[in-house]
Amino acid sequence: MVTLRGYRPADLDALYDICLTTADAGNDASAIHSDPQLIGHIYAAPYGVIEPEHVILAEDDAGVAGYIVGTYDTPAFVAKLEQNWWPALRNRYAEPSPAWTAADRQRVAAIKQPEAHPASLVASHPAHIHMNLRPRLRGQGVGTQLLQGWVADARAAGVTGIHLGASAANTGGVAFWQRSGFEPLLPIGRSIWMGMDLP
Ligand SMILES: CC(C)(COP(=O)(O)OP(=O)(O)OC[C@H]1O[C@@H](n2cnc3c(N)ncnc32)[C@H](O)[C@@H]1OP(=O)(O)O)[C@@H](O)C(=O)NCCC(=O)NCCS
Secondary structure, eight states, X not given: OOEEEXXXXXXXXXXXXXXXXXXXTTBOOGGGOSSTTHHHHHHTHHHHHHOXXXXXXXXXXXXXXXXXEEESOHHHHHHHHHHHTXXXXXXXXXXXXXXXXXXXXXXXXXXXXXXXXXXXXXXHOOEEEEEEEOGGGTTSSHHHHHHHHHHHHHHHTTOOEEEEEEETTOHHHHHHHHHTTOEEEEEETTEEEEEEEOO
């Protein structure tokens, strides 16, 4: 039995863990990171902390097993990150650790200089999202339900378009987004930026 619900502060560890264990093109990234929180600092935790009202969680009997997070206004969210999120992390990761893996170093670099969302895409599709489910929840329509819930709330709030960045290596994820109404708009490096209009 899967329930969808809003975010509570006690869900933060689940956001971090689901992010890490689904981050390697949909697979577990634990083996490539020595610091298990680095990836969640970027793609999951700040959404729960800064915009908890835009998080929907999927929970089953074993606990929280999936989420969709995002923001309706990407430039405003980027500004909030600069103000309230990155400074503490930049202090925490100021000194390189000999334990860091290549993947850790890449994420620390992204904390110090976050990847910019393409300006043209932000202009046409101001909202953005991330969605990750643990394997046990996949392939049962839960991702579709989470997305539909998020889109319905965004539409009601007057959002006109949503974008997301997917790893080109994540063929399953990209197939899901295309099946769900997102069009590939900008291929940049190893990312595919996709968008969906909300007419
Ligand atoms: C991608 C993800 C969010 C999809 O959620 P889901 O609940 O498994 O997807 P659904 O069951 O709602 O599937 C909806 C449709 O997408 C298709 N789809 C879902 N996953 C797919 C995959 N891996 N490959 C191809 N198609 C897929 C389904 O076949 C279904 O199409 P149908 O209605 O024609 O049968 C989920 O699998 C996931 O979290 N994966 C790991 C993390 C990830 O990759 N996130 C996206 C990062 S960009």
